[in-house]
Amino acid sequence: MIQGELFTEELSRGRGGNVKPFSKEEIYTIESMIKEGKTHMQIAISLNRSKDTISQEISKNGGNLDYNAERRLRQAEQRRLARVEQGYRKLCEEEIEKIKQMRAEKNTHYQIANELNCSLRTVTRCLKNEYRNDSITFMKSKIEEINMQIDILFETIKEIKNDIQNRRL
Numbered sequence: 001m002i003q004g005e006l007f008t009e010e011l012s013r014g015r016g017g018n019v020k021p022f023s024k025e026e027i028y029t030i031e032s033m034i035k036e037g038k039t040h041m042q043i044a045i046s047l048n049r050s051k052d053t054i055s056q057e058i059s060k061n062g063g064n065l066d067y068n069a070e071r072r073l074r075q076a077e078q079r080r081l082a083r084v085e086q087g088y089r090k091l092c093e094e095e096i097e098k099i100k101q102m103r104a105e106k107n108t109h110y111q112i113a114n115e116l117n118c119s120l121r122t123v124t125r126c127l128k129n130e131y132r133n134d135s136i137t138f139m140k141s142k143i144e145e146i147n148m149q150i151d152i153l154f155e156t157i158k159e160i161k162n163d164i165q166n167r168r169l
Contacts, residue, residue, distance in 0.1 A: 019053055024073060030057065031069040091118070091126055099126050 022030070026047055033043045040058065044051040058064060061072045091099070095116055102112045109127070113120045 019049075022057060024069075027069045027072050030054070031067055034058065034064055034067050091116075091122065096126055096130070099123060100130060103127060 026049075029047060030043055033046065038046075040054045041051050043049075044054040047054070058067055061067055061075075095118075098116060099112055102115065107115075109120055109123050113123045116123070
């Protein structure tokens with residue numbers, strides 16, 4: 001891959017946009033390529049990532065002299081566990097239903113988060129997704145109603161047309 005393709009890919013994601021997390025294999029590859037003396041650009045090309053993303057990863061985790069894949073993965077796991085302890089987690093179907101029920105009962109987002117022992121952010125995300133799904137379902141039902149009305153109008157027009165033709169005869 002040439003440098004221009006990397007640049008194009010970075011532009012399509014947007015500057016500072018959503019960069020996918022590094023896999024374990026990529027982290028170990030970064031460590032081994034640093035030990036081989038490869039440049040950040042060579043590592044970026046090898047992993048199909050932008051040079052800036054690679055440079056950030058390396059500098060945040062010890063730099064060229066102290067990058068350690070095992071330590072990096074251990075720290076990532078600690079951050080993940082901390083998020084779980086703070087209530088950042090995926091919700092099961094029962095919890096989603098409980099959120100919808102509590103919201104219908106006019107409970108606040110804070111009350112719901114406290115009741116389910118999860119973060120406010122988790123509750124807000126769940127409700128936004130449900131709102132989107134409800135909007136889509138609502139629009140689909142309206143489209144079905146309009147289609148039925150069109151069918152009725154079409155049939156009515158056919159009947160009127162037949163009546164007019166029968167009168168002429």
